[in-house]
Amino acid sequence: MESLRMLRLAIDYVEDHLHEPMDIDGISRAALSSKYHFQRMFHAVTGFTISEYVRNRRLTLAAEELAGTDRKVVDIALGYGYESPEAFAKAFQRLHGVTPSAARHRNVKLKAYPRISFQIQIKGKSEMNYRLAEDAAATVIGKEIVLREIRSWTFRHLWRRSGGTARMMPSTRPPAGRRDRC
Incomplete structure (x- = not known):
């Protein structure tokens, strides 16, 4: 509960200061x-860094202003903490896929990152009824792959790429070293 309170305080602070300079x-x-604990907790809960959250929120609000007002791009850029219109345009295009000027046109699709x-x-x-049962022996097949880094998409990607069970071979070798199997 204390961690949620900490995260809510951080989000409140960020949302109240999106038009001002802020640091971690x-x-x-x-x-x-602490800076260290906060950054780890925020990333673990949200999946992205606090800097990414701040940048995405600022660029979302900037897109809303561009689409809904006649304010100059340079004024909006400076209002959201960018030091130059060029830096703003580069970040804006990276996130939204269009230039700030193009965002003013109707039917342009923009991304929105709402407040967390x-x-x-x-x-x-709820009660859960279960029973333990013993089944007959099963054959387990797999494909051995050495990975440097494991991400959530890794096993799904490897499974699709291998064609599922059709191309899997039974493993006859015992595991050597520290490896994961899928």
Whole structure:
């Protein structure tokens, strides 16, 4: 619960200061946390860094202003903390896929990153009936692949690329060293 409170304080601070300069030290202080602990917690819960969140929120609000007002691009860029219109245009195009000027046109698709909110969902309060059973022996097949880094998409990607069970071969070798099998 304390971690959620910390994250909510940080999000409140960020949202209140999107038009002002801010750094990770200030955000972590607002969250009543150390910089190190806050950054780790935020990334673990959201999947992205606090800097990415701030940048995406600023560029989302900037896109809304570009589409809905006649303010100059340079004024919007400076209002969201960019030091030059060029830096703003580069970041804007990287996120939205269009230039800030093109964002003013109708029917242009832009990305939106809404404010993050955190909720706790409690599961498992219902009764669950189960039984233990012993089945006959099963054959396990797999493909051995040495990976330097494991990401969430790795196993799905490898499974699709290998054609699923059609191209898998039984493993006859015992594991050597530290490896994961899929």
